Amino acid sequence: MNAQRIPLRLPRLPRVFAFATLAFVATLVIACGGSDEEESTSTPEAGASESPTAAATLVAAGDADLADVQEITVRQYFEPGTLDPAFLFRIETENIAFNIYSGLTTFDPVTGAPMPDLAKSWDISDDGLEYTFHLVDNAQWQHGYGAFTSADVVYSYNRVMDEATGSPYRAEFNNVDSVTATDDYTVVIKLKQPDGNFLYQVGNYHQGQIVNQKAVEDFGDDYGRNPVGTGPFYIDSWTPDSEMVLLAHEGYFRGRPTLDKITWVLIRDVSAAETAFLNGEVDVMSNLGQGNTELIDRVAATEGVQIAKSEDYATSVTMFGADFEPFQSRDVRLAYALAIDYTSIVEQLTPRTARPWSSILPPWMPVYNPDLTPYGYDPEQAKELLAGAGYPDGFTVHSLVTGVNDAALLEQAMLAEVGIDLQFDVVEPAVFNQRRNAGDFELAGRLYPAVNPDTLLFGFLHPDNAAPAGLNGSKYDNPDVTRLLEEARASLDPEERLAKYYEAQQLVYDDVAYMATRASTNLWAAWGPIKNIQVNRLANVDFYPVYVGAGS
Amino acid sequence: MLNYAIRRTTSVAPAIAGVVTLVFLMLRMIPGDPAAYIGGEGMSAEALEGLRERLGLNEPLLLQYVHYVTDLFRFDLGHSIHTNLPITTVIANAMPVTAIVAILAIIVGTLISVPLGAVAAYAKYRGNDAADSGLTVFAMVIDTLPSFWVSLLLMLFLSLQLGWFPISGPIDWGDPIYMAKRLALPVIVLGTAQIASVARVTRTSVLQTLEEDYIRTARSLGASERSILFRHALPNAALPIITITGLSVGRLFSGTVITESIFSLPGMGTQLINSIYSRDYPVVQGLILSYAVIFVVVNVVTDLVYTRVDPRVRLS
Numbered sequence: 001m002n003a004q005r006i007p008l009r010l011p012r013l014p015r016v017f018a019f020a021t022l023a024f025v026a027t028l029v030i031a032c033g034g035s036d037e038e039e040s041t042s043t044p045e046a047g048a049s050e051s052p053t054a055a056a057t058l059v060a061a062g063d064a065d066l067a068d069v070q071e072i073t074v075r076q077y078f079e080p081g082t083l084d085p086a087f088l089f090r091i092e093t094e095n096i097a098f099n100i101y102s103g104l105t106t107f108d109p110v111t112g113a114p115m116p117d118l119a120k121s122w123d124i125s126d127d128g129l130e131y132t133f134h135l136v137d138n139a140q141w142q143h144g145y146g147a148f149t150s151a152d153v154v155y156s157y158n159r160v161m162d163e164a165t166g167s168p169y170r171a172e173f174n175n176v177d178s179v180t181a182t183d184d185y186t187v188v189i190k191l192k193q194p195d196g197n198f199l200y201q202v203g204n205y206h207q208g209q210i211v212n213q214k215a216v217e218d219f220g221d222d223y224g225r226n227p228v229g230t231g232p233f234y235i236d237s238w239t240p241d242s243e244m245v246l247l248a249h250e251g252y253f254r255g256r257p258t259l260d261k262i263t264w265v266l267i268r269d270v271s272a273a274e275t276a277f278l279n280g281e282v283d284v285m286s287n288l289g290q291g292n293t294e295l296i297d298r299v300a301a302t303e304g305v306q307i308a309k310s311e312d313y314a315t316s317v318t319m320f321g322a323d324f325e326p327f328q329s330r331d332v333r334l335a336y337a338l339a340i341d342y343t344s345i346v347e348q349l350t351p352r353t354a355r356p357w358s359s360i361l362p363p364w365m366p367v368y369n370p371d372l373t374p375y376g377y378d379p380e381q382a383k384e385l386l387a388g389a390g391y392p393d394g395f396t397v398h399s400l401v402t403g404v405n406d407a408a409l410l411e412q413a414m415l416a417e418v419g420i421d422l423q424f425d426v427v428e429p430a431v432f433n434q435r436r437n438a439g440d441f442e443l444a445g446r447l448y449p450a451v452n453p454d455t456l457l458f459g460f461l462h463p464d465n466a467a468p469a470g471l472n473g474s475k476y477d478n479p480d481v482t483r484l485l486e487e488a489r490a491s492l493d494p495e496e497r498l499a500k501y502y503e504a505q506q507l508v509y510d511d512v513a514y515m516a517t518r519a520s521t522n523l524w525a526a527w528g529p530i531k532n533i534q535v536n537r538l539a540n541v542d543f544y545p546v547y548v549g550a551g552s
Numbered sequence: 553m554l555n556y557a558i559r560r561t562t563s564v565a566p567a568i569a570g571v572v573t574l575v576f577l578m579l580r581m582i583p584g585d586p587a588a589y590i591g592g593e594g595m596s597a598e599a600l601e602g603l604r605e606r607l608g609l610n611e612p613l614l615l616q617y618v619h620y621v622t623d624l625f626r627f628d629l630g631h632s633i634h635t636n637l638p639i640t641t642v643i644a645n646a647m648p649v650t651a652i653v654a655i656l657a658i659i660v661g662t663l664i665s666v667p668l669g670a671v672a673a674y675a676k677y678r679g680n681d682a683a684d685s686g687l688t689v690f691a692m693v694i695d696t697l698p699s700f701w702v703s704l705l706l707m708l709f710l711s712l713q714l715g716w717f718p719i720s721g722p723i724d725w726g727d728p729i730y731m732a733k734r735l736a737l738p739v740i741v742l743g744t745a746q747i748a749s750v751a752r753v754t755r756t757s758v759l760q761t762l763e764e765d766y767i768r769t770a771r772s773l774g775a776s777e778r779s780i781l782f783r784h785a786l787p788n789a790a791l792p793i794i795t796i797t798g799l800s801v802g803r804l805f806s807g808t809v810i811t812e813s814i815f816s817l818p819g820m821g822t823q824l825i826n827s828i829y830s831r832d833y834p835v836v837q838g839l840i841l842s843y844a845v846i847f848v849v850v851n852v853v854t855d856l857v858y859t860r861v862d863p864r865v866r867l868s
Contacts, residue, residue, distance in 0.1 A: 241826060
């Protein structure tokens with residue numbers, strides 16, 4: 001009776017529709033020249049995730065606007081790893097996967113809200129425990145693997161949940177009781193407890209991406225390099241450490257993409273990538289500048305270059321080591337926060353790519369608590385707090401890092417003012433990941449992009465996810481927060497849910513459990529004719545709506 | 553001579569065995585877990601254990617070593633942990649790029665440095681100290697330029713300003729003109745890195761030769777100055793030059809590691825860096841083994857070239 005029936009909405013513009021439609025609504029995320037600071041796209045309002053609206057911000061192409069050659073070259077900055085959704089990770093790999101796979105849902109590039117994908121609509125039972133997904137009936141697998149049906153969904157999700165698979169995302173489906181197909185185009189997922197954010201879990205991301213059983217079995221151990229999806233593009237060739245060629249998937253269920261071919265070329269060196277882009281060897285540059293403000297300004301100021309960005313897409317969080325004696329005290333953690341003028345550091349050093357931030361949730365998430373403000377800069381109070389906590393002369397702390405940048409040096413200098421001696425424990429990425437995941441550090445940073453707020457809240461705050469099990473590197477365990485999070489997730493009333501989320505965030509903030517320092521912006525650059533490059537909340541670009549415009 | 557080559561190769565077998573063992577142990581001694589790297593962000597402890605199991609990283613070290621060596625004798629270098637490709641494929645893909653760049657760099661370097669050194673020696677011999685110092689200083693300045701900086705400078709002027717050479721793009725041997733342009737800059741960078749050492753040795757060696765009696769004889773017989781320098785002095789000064797060129801192959805390979813990554817060339821250097829980062833043990837082992845073999849081969853070849861250049865040298 002109360003079941004939500006969500007009508008099919010077209011989140012993107014398939015070619016056929018594009019001709020009929022004149023212009024399309026909305027804020028352009030692509031800002032020409034990058035000179036103007038555009039308005040923040042975040043609108044933290046209650047229950048925004050309840051109604052899947054397409055906040056897509058794209059420009060439609062008429063026939064005459066298309067260039068004859070629909071092929072582009074995109075700079076890849078790191079060699080992608082396995083493309084098996086049960087295992088894949090890291091942004092550059094996820095971006096490829098996002099374009100070759102589909103989920104039951106996908107998410108809005110701006111608001112992050114779940115939207116229809118292979119499921120054209122869904123019903124949720126009154127008790128919030130049963131999700132019935134109605135699937136599209138015209139999706140085709142790439143590489144001739146036939147038609148997509150509900151059996152594929154059942155196989156894919158059970159595969160992730162199967163312990164034998166060894167997927168790191170198995171825990172994402174902990175709350176799933178069963179996945180069954182009632183007919184070829186209907187899937188029913190039963191939950192153990194209600195989850196207001198469940199639609200995120202079956203999105204076009206990691207465990208939510210749907211694979212083909214026959215392809216997985218055909219390729220066996222090599223499946224990760226021979227992925228088969230239902231998305232708009234398929235992998236035609238992949239030369240390790242060099243390039244990857246994606247071609248248009250003719251059988252894509254929303255209609256064939258406009259682009260015929262995307263060539264991803266691997267250029268790891270930032271300066272070489274800049275030259276290749278300005279040289280016109282590369283049409284689209286992913287992950288522009290990697291925080292190098294000068295380079296970003298230089299590229300953005302070049303005539304004919306457009307900058308696309310996902311503002312404040314993810315938060316950087318400082319984690320306090322659980323086994324480091326001084327950080328057991330809340331006053332010491334607060335003193336640490338008060339001793340560093342993050343606002344100045346971020347505004348001076350990385351004005352284009354970050355802004356000062358104080359919540360573990362990024363500003364665009366609907367459930368983020370706007371009452372939280374940065375702890376502020378107050379070295380005198382920091383000294384008093386340290387003295388009160390029994391550290392009048394400060395202490396020495398080692399920060400686990402992969403490199404020391406200007407911001408870290410400024411932090412070091414500011415901490416020295418209050419008597420804290422910050423030392424850098426510089427290690428390679430492989431060691432960094434291992435030690436951070438194991439919780440083996442005194443201080444470590446983490447930037448974790450996500451669309452589901454629970455990924456961050458449960459990840460960082462729930463004792464079940466305490467390192468080494470999950471994201472909770474500080475091994476934070478506050479029973480009140482745990483209860484609030486669990487109640488919020490199970491709540492069917494949007495307002496009640498939001499209130500609980502707010503309260504939990506406030507408690508964490510008061511505890512100084514983690515110290516969020518900045519919200520980062522992900523930038524891409526593209527030459528003028530390339531239209532509709534839009535960076536989503538996971539720093540990925542959906543190439544389905546992208547096309548090469550005629551002229552310049 | 554064949555006998556010599558065979559004997560020489562067998563005598564270095566212990567050295568190669570040493571390299572293999574050392575690399576195997578060193579890789580496993582440095583901290584960092586390949587499973588943690590492959591497993592990524594949110595991997596649980598149990599899932600990580602499962603992954604280690606699958607990758608064979610849970611076996612005792614000695615057993616891993618025994619497996620590795622027995623496979624080696626069957627010419628099976630194993631599979632990449634990261635991509636699951638056979639190591640032989642990885643090396644077969646990467647080797648031609650590095651080999652061609654390295655060989656061309658040696659040719660370019662030799663073509664510049666040998667005449668440079670010879671002319672400097674001649675200038676010194678004729679008492680023109682200014683010209684000699686000028687050339688020596690030039691070689692030294694070239695020597696002190698870091699190759700990554702030269703790379704970026706060349707990119708800026710020859711690629712971005714003049715648009716002559718692409719600095720990214722695929723490896724496509726079917727299109728020689730494109731490949732010549734694609735490889736030109738890395739070859740220039742690596743070639744110039746060879747100049748200083750080879751020019752210096754050439755200068756010393758030629759200078760010594762120029763003071764030999766038979767040079768005076770040649771001159772008294774009316775040989776032209778050019779012929780004295782390039783026909784009489786240089787060939788007789790060749791042995792040290794060949795030695796230094798052979799030795800500089802080592803330096804060249806370390807140079808390719810940096811240059812390949814800057815110019816996005818999928819050669820052995822790029823592979824090596826990437827696989828060290830991702831703790832892809834089998835790939836690192838396979839690549840180091842290839843480097844060791846290349847060194848041995850280059851050394852043997854250098855020795856064999858001696859006998860061609862100087863009949864007085866007898867290999868026994």
